[in-house]
Amino acid sequence: MTTQMFGAPIRRKEDPRLVTGGGRYLDDLGNDALAAAFVRSPHAHARVVDIDASGAVDVEGVVAIYTHEDLPGAVGEPLPLLIPHPTLTHGRTGYALAKDEVNHVGEPVVMVVATDRYVAEDACQRIRVTYEQLPVVVGIEKARDGEALVHDDVPGNVAAHMTQEVGDVEAAMARAPHHLTLDLDIERSACTPMEGKGVYARWDAERDELRMYSSTQTSTGVRAAVAAKLGLPLQKVECIAPDVGGGFGVKIMHPWPEEVLVPWAARLIGQPVKWVEDRREHFISSAHERGQLQRVTVGFDDDGRVLALDVKFWHDNGAYTPYGIIVPIITSTQLLGPYKPGAYRCEFWSLYTNTVLVTPYRGAGRPQGCFAMERTMDSIADTLGLDRAEVRARNFILPEEMPYDHGLLFQDGRPLKYDSGDFPASLAKLKALVGWDDFAAYRAAAEAEGRKVGLGIGCYVEGTGVGPYEGGHIQIETSGRVNVSTGLTSQGQGHETVFAQIVAEELGVRLEDVHVTTGDTRRMPYAVGTFASRAAVMSGNAIALAARNVRAKALRIAADALEVSPDDLEIVDGTVRVKGAPTTSISLGTVSVLSNPLRYAFDEAARAATQFAGTFDPDKPPVADDDEPGLEGKDFYSPTQATFANGMHAAIVETDPVTAEIRILRYCVIHDCGTMINPMIVEGQVHGGVAQGVGGALYERMAYDESGQLLNASFMDFLMPYASEVPTVEADHLETPSPLNPLGIKGAGEAGCIPVSAVIASAIEDAEGFPITRMPISPSELWDLRRRHAGGEVPSLHRALHRALHRAPHRAPHPGLGRPTSPATPATTPRDGSTTTAAVTKETPA
């Protein structure tokens, strides 16, 4: 056997070019191209009354200026609604350039093409657009009250209203001995890859062909959409994703207005055109995600088992719904995590606001769902005075219950059926890693020093590797070089490496002989894209299947040549040899020569395949009826359902007793994505996901004012974490193979970020002793909560009251002797009816 490749932490093949500045990102291409820039709406909701470009036409270097009036046929029609759904009764999409009305700040209104970007922006500055402002809808409450409308013909701003129910929630709720209701709130964030979007197109007038490059997560999707918009045969459009500087979901949306306009203009002008998104454009004209208001009602028994779960949520989908309602559907289904909910009902409304549209961002609705479920678990535990991990364990789906069918439909329209997972084992590992059972002592020691610490936990299940399919194509050249292609794209996940590992292992070739191409429609025109943690599962398995086909063909040809049975052969380091007699061998390169009967010898190796070389059976054709020339194999992988990965995180945070600054002291991750192809890369995905989760929990939000201006549309004001803010991640893995695919793998891409807000909220709440229901949370918000808690507006957690009682004789003054600013009784009665004054004792250690 060749050195083991599958499962090894192989260093990446893409690194040598990327660490030396040899990457080729979108803006590194097409130095000769004209540059496009856009005049974008400065208003969140307005009618476009007039566009006056007269001041711009004379700017030296301006080549063309376009408004909606200039867009012919399909180019001027609304952009496609990519994922229709029966409950999306009022789907709306924008235009490539605004027609009559703008619905968010940043919507493109005028396109300028010029010799370079500096000139194009000069010209944009001189274009005068007159607007008539319309009432603005910002925030879910305002969308929900429906007084002002984003789209005149969408009553109540409701794009979609959907309910799924399993079991009889009303009845189960009525039977449950305990109930809780939680109102929760999650704010917007965004993918913000370090490289924004970008499009570069060249029109070949002699061949009537379009070549375009896009910083996209789906080159096949862009190609099909652009061909349709421009009325070109698919064969006349090729789309390539070059090196892509991060995606995290925003680049799966397509076609972006610029993806239609740039190729259209390149063809019209007859010169290459390029547009590269700047950072402000990325904030105001790409996509955001996360914003939801949630109301959870839960009924549970004395042991903390959930009997009925009734969830309503309101999802902010921004100004348009080109990506359908994938995000809220995922929230509504993935909310269940590793738990059996008893009866479950989830009802959601997807609402329009005059803000940037909402499409999937890493996690895609799961972080919100996880937040709802995990806040609920913590509340149940607190109400009953039970350990939070224990309550979770009591609600777990057990390994022997797998596969577990929730009776719901997932985002791919297929059953939400978990394939495998060992949740109790994951929890045990997590508890050991973080020191769950020793935390009381840890806390006591910290409190003795006047410090406030808290422990948080969050569990999730992630549907990964959704269909419909991906393909793999492998071709072995006569030199022994192995070319692999798959249609989905890469944005840093190391596909060149992991897919090469799969091929090296399956085929028995050296890693350095394997060359992987992704996201190039010339090489693999059938593909879906990179999203939903699906690349490894979908393309990985397709490539493995293709490799098995090639291997079978190689063995067949080699067996003929060596006059042995294929069963007696093995392939080691690119050489086919007889098992036990390794000197009887033939290289894969030579097999490749033999696989392709030739008339012409172009080099030494080719001579062996020409018609007068060697012997042949004159009664047989050179290529058998059921065969093809070449040592190639192709296959597709199309599963009946998603695989379900899972993970559990725990964190210890410290909150400053005075400034309310929040510090993550430890962050622990247990992650199970089935069999790992490359644990180093999986771990890197987890690290990156956690960092994005931390950003979303503590720093990042989209600060819209009521007129729909995004106040923090730059890295100066949008607080994306630096190295100084992200904690070290302690990670451990469990590998529960998926029974659904040949490699046993599940996806890992989004995992890290899903539970982070839930975990941090859980930990802060544990440190502070009052509920956290809104994320992200800043020190000033925490400080304000403390103030309101002290004022009795925010209730105490039960366990904080208990801890306070236990502590009282030793360290805390008698509750009645608290600080004068802390009232003795919370204004709202705690859930157990006790009147202990947690607010007082809680603050004593400070």
Next chain:
Amino acid sequence: MTRIHVTVDGVAYSDEVEPRTLLVHYLRQSLGKTGTVVGCDTSNCGACTVHLDGVSVKSCNVLAVQADGHEVTTIEGLAEDGQLHPVQQAFHECHALQCGYCTPGMIMQACDVLKDNPDPTEAEIREGLEGNLCRCTGYHNIVKAVQQAAGQMRSASSGSGETADATEAAEVSA
């Protein structure tokens, strides 16, 4: 247009530039040095970091005319004789990059940090890289890579002299 004379990655160039041209755009568009990339408009992300006379600067925040008469080193000029710089090598070994977009700037900044402080603590590394954003890696492996490169560079510069290494480290922490 103004004429500037700049040495970039060891090669002398003389070009006419518009006074408003940013150094990063001069490097990328006039010289074809696309290894240095742009990630923001506001000098917050550090993707464009290069060395100007040996000190790291954000080249989106420097005008090309300001580089007149100076020496610029970009990520493309860091490797010597086909040998990766120890920081480049460590980024590869520690899996300190994913999409690679922040990597040129991150590596240039890491070199600068190590020049000032050859034996930084983890906290000092994190602080030294504060100004360079990465959206992919969570910084975990970047910090590890800088630590590893620091170790390698110290042992290379002190030859086999354990004592020298220790003294150097002691001086820094003092």
